[in-house]
Amino acid sequence: MDKGVQTRDRILERAFRLASRDGLDGLTLGTLASDLGMSKSGLFAHFASKEHLQLEVLRVAVRRFEETVVRPALEQARGLPRLDKLFRLWLDWLRDPESSGCIFVVAATESDDQESEIGRFLAERHEQLMQLLSRLVRAAVQERQLRAGVDTRQLAFEIHGIVLAAHFARRLLRDPEAVNRAIRAFERLLVDAGGAEEKHDRSF
């Protein structure tokens, strides 16, 4: 790997860590440069603007989410096992001790303006995640693990809500039960959608 690419990766890794803790808006070229012991102009050689840096950080975050949450979930058996694994790894993602909950929740709150490139990027990625959740629910219906006629997008919406509740209960309320409550809510949701309670317990 050439040295320029290595430096760029090192900057992005550090920027991702800072943004995970302080949000994207907290990420300035100045603080990042001093944090890395680089000059601001050295940073500018890699990223033309703060917005460009923020977008690249979000791309790192998406890649990280795909590697640590989505991919291991898709390695499970088709249907409920995939959905269940995705949900649990998503909660782990919130609990990453080096981050302040979910970087996407924070970024989406800071930048939900769809006129900006960052806002559009976040909206597209969130929409993709909703569609993935819908597909996993649909596969569970096809596997006869969930009831036919389940509103797949409704379930995706509610799962998203449970994760958001966990994020805010942890971050804002410091609720030590946040993750357990999220798991209970998720399990109830699946039972409602026709996932047999015992069967579900035995499978995972």
Added chain:
Amino acid sequence: MDKGVQTRDRILERAFRLASRDGLDGLTLGTLASDLGMSKSGLFAHFASKEHLQLEVLRVAVRRFEETVVRPALEQARGLPRLDKLFRLWLDWLRDPESSGCIFVVAATESDDQESEIGRFLAERHEQLMQLLSRLVRAAVQERQLRAGVDTRQLAFEIHGIVLAAHFARRLLRDPEAVNRAIRAFERLLVDAGGAEEKHDRSF
């Protein structure tokens, strides 16, 4: 009302509107002063610092939330009618065309640092809202509208999640179904907690 108080109220009203749209961090004494046609020093006479102004804006928001969401809900009959009204008015609060969803969601994401006065204020108010939700659920249990043994705090957690999902689906995904999905999720939650489906439909 003396003139100083009137001016202060006018500043806060405008600041509340700006913060509802752009978040608390977007609220600077500079933009607010030019928006109001005042000098920055004129503003400083009323608010010692940006943080002080932000805290006062949050107090305005809390008062507004209490007037438009909590109080009308508490005027309903005890039990489920109160909980139902609170939930529906909370969704209306998200839909206020002059705001960008819920100012508290935005502020809580910006300031979830409990070392700061704003972070503590937000955490306390969110906790109070969770406790109010728990109490309304408990009253519905006492009125035999919900099943005895329902985990009241769990329900509060899940209702919060549904509202958060609606906020993000509206703001980020521009999902026109966001509010309808939230209502469906809420109604299912109540049915799960022992609220009879028909009875519920007839009551509201």
